[in-house]
Amino acid sequence: MLTESWGDSPDAPATQLDWIWNGIIGPGQITLLTGLWKAGKTTLLSHLLAHRQHGTPLLDLPVRAGRTVVITEETRTIWRRRCEKLGFGKDVCFFHRPFHCRPTPEQFQDLIKQLLSLHERAGIDLVVLDPLSRFLPLRSENSPEAMLAGLAPLHTLTDAGLAVLLQHHPRKGPPTPGQAARGSGALPAFVDIDLELHPFVAGVPTDRRRRLLGRSRWDETPPSLLMALDAEGTAYSVVAEEEIDDFPDYWPTLQIVLEDAREPLTRTELRERWAEGCPRPSIRTLGNWLGAALKLGHVSCSGTGHNLDPFRYWLPEKMSEWLADPLWCLMRGLPLPSADSDDDAHPPAPGRSRRGGAAGP
Numbered sequence: 001m002l003t004e005s006w007g008d009s010p011d012a013p014a015t016q017l018d019w020i021w022n023g024i025i026g027p028g029q030i031t032l033l034t035g036l037w038k039a040g041k042t043t044l045l046s047h048l049l050a051h052r053q054h055g056t057p058l059l060d061l062p063v064r065a066g067r068t069v070v071i072t073e074e075t076r077t078i079w080r081r082r083c084e085k086l087g088f089g090k091d092v093c094f095f096h097r098p099f100h101c102r103p104t105p106e107q108f109q110d111l112i113k114q115l116l117s118l119h120e121r122a123g124i125d126l127v128v129l130d131p132l133s134r135f136l137p138l139r140s141e142n143s144p145e146a147m148l149a150g151l152a153p154l155h156t157l158t159d160a161g162l163a164v165l166l167q168h169h170p171r172k173g174p175p176t177p178g179q180a181a182r183g184s185g186a187l188p189a190f191v192d193i194d195l196e197l198h199p200f201v202a203g204v205p206t207d208r209r210r211r212l213l214g215r216s217r218w219d220e221t222p223p224s225l226l227m228a229l230d231a232e233g234t235a236y237s238v239v240a241e242e243e244i245d246d247f248p249d250y251w252p253t254l255q256i257v258l259e260d261a262r263e264p265l266t267r268t269e270l271r272e273r274w275a276e277g278c279p280r281p282s283i284r285t286l287g288n289w290l291g292a293a294l295k296l297g298h299v300s301c302s303g304t305g306h307n308l309d310p311f312r313y314w315l316p317e318k319m320s321e322w323l324a325d326p327l328w329c330l331m332r333g334l335p336l337p338s339a340d341s342d343d344d345a346h347p348p349a350p351g352r353s354r355r356g357g358a359a360g361p
Contacts, residue, residue: 020126020163021048022061023220024193027125030154030164032132032188034181035197040210041167042074042130043229044197047236049088052126059212059227060238068126069118071095071111073134086234093118099135105150108137112153119162127157130167133182141183151190166191192217200226201246201281209239211284246285247292253278254289255298255315263322264302264312 017026025031025048035041051058055065068091072079076096083089099107118124129135138150154164168187170180180196181188188194193216200209212225226239257273258265265273267286274280281289290313293299300319303311322328326336 017218017220018064019062019220020052020064020066021058022063023214023216023218023222024061024195025126025163025165026193026218027161027163028158029192029218030158030166030190031193031195032166032168032181032191033195033197034168034170036170036199039197039199040229041197042072043233044210044236045070045128045130045165045167046082046086046088049092050086053087053089053091059225059236061222066125067091067093067123068128069093069095069115069124070128070130071098071135072128072130073097074130093122093124103135103137105137108135108150109153111135112156115157115162116160119157119160124162126163126165128165128167132166132168141187144184144186147184147186148190151187170196188215193221198282198284201279201285211282241288247289250281250289251293251298254286254293258299258313258315258318261314261318262328264314266310266312268310270313 017029019026033041033044048058048063049068049070051063052065052068055063057063070079070092072094074096076094079094079096083092095111098111103111115124115127133141136150138146140146157164169182171182180198181194193214196213198211198213199207200211201207208229208231210227210229212222212227214221214223214225226241227236228239229236253275254270256275257270260273267283267290270290271280271283271286290299290301290311293313294301298315299313300316301311301313303309305311323334324337328334329336
């Protein structure tokens with residue numbers, strides 16, 4: 001007989017969590033953090049460990065003091081340097097490369113039992129697997145059945161009240177927000193809090209800004225956080241969107257792409273045409289730049305932003321050039337230009353009404 005639980009049951013769990021890191025990591029919850037290799041996932045984890053020593057906020061979000069187990073592929077030497085720099089003290093227990101290769105299901109179960117023992121005798125309340133693919137006992141990340149079977153033992157930890165953080169790598173190619181996690185979609189569906197760490201400007205190693213995107217079963221999880229690591233690597237700060245002033249630096253590159261265009265382009269099409277050798281921005285960042293260009297009147301835009309009618313952008317002076325081209329007009333079902341006609345009298349291509357000024361990016 002299965003256990004029944006009614007909505008008005010007096011022993012129903014409270015809806016408030018005693019968060020370890022507010023909205024990000026909570027007891028009885030599994031958090032997935034996906035990010036590119038060397039993009040800063042473990043650096044962010046290191047700062048969390050340091051803030052857990054005294055329970056000080058991180059990224060303006062409250063952090064609860066406590067003890068953590070980190071199961072890591074990195075050596076003692078690397079972690080010792082981080083500890084000396086940030087000072088996360090003795091309340092962190094490390095398992096450095098505990099398996100020579102991917103563990104068997106039996107070895108993974110033994111690890112779960114040892115973690116439960118640490119929870120009971122040492123008060124451990126957070127378990128980190130960094131990275132997940134190194135320690136999960138499965139052969140194929142692309143199989144939903146294998147993925148769910150490999151993840152299932154983690155519920156033994158959450159049922160005991162522990163929080164679990166899984167550090168993961170993205171699939172090949174530019175990571176798409178919301179679909180970055182490598183392997184089966186069963187993984188982000190399985191976890192309670194799904195986070196992604198994206199570079200603010202792709203391809204610029206010196207840019208210390210990162211955007212943290214979140215989807216969750218909990219309202220407390222922030223949907224987006226823009227953060228920056230200081231030059232010394234010792235502190236993070238939250239960056240307000242209005243403080244972003246990259247547009248003047250990157251407008252010349254964006255202008256070249258628009259000058260070479262033969263028709264209005266979407267953000268994705270603009271990004272695909274980005275000049276080789278120049279850092280390619282994320283879709284979100286490119287949208288911010290285009291929004292700034294619209295406010296300054298540098299570009300025109302059409303569309304509603306929906307999938308069937310995306311925003312399209314062009315340089316205002318390009319429209320006159322295109323409308324003067326009979327072939328361009330013919331291909332778009334527009335009236336052919338006459339020798340004495342005013343180009344601006346012609347309407348734009350169907351579904352692409354011209355306008356300038358501020359608009360959604």
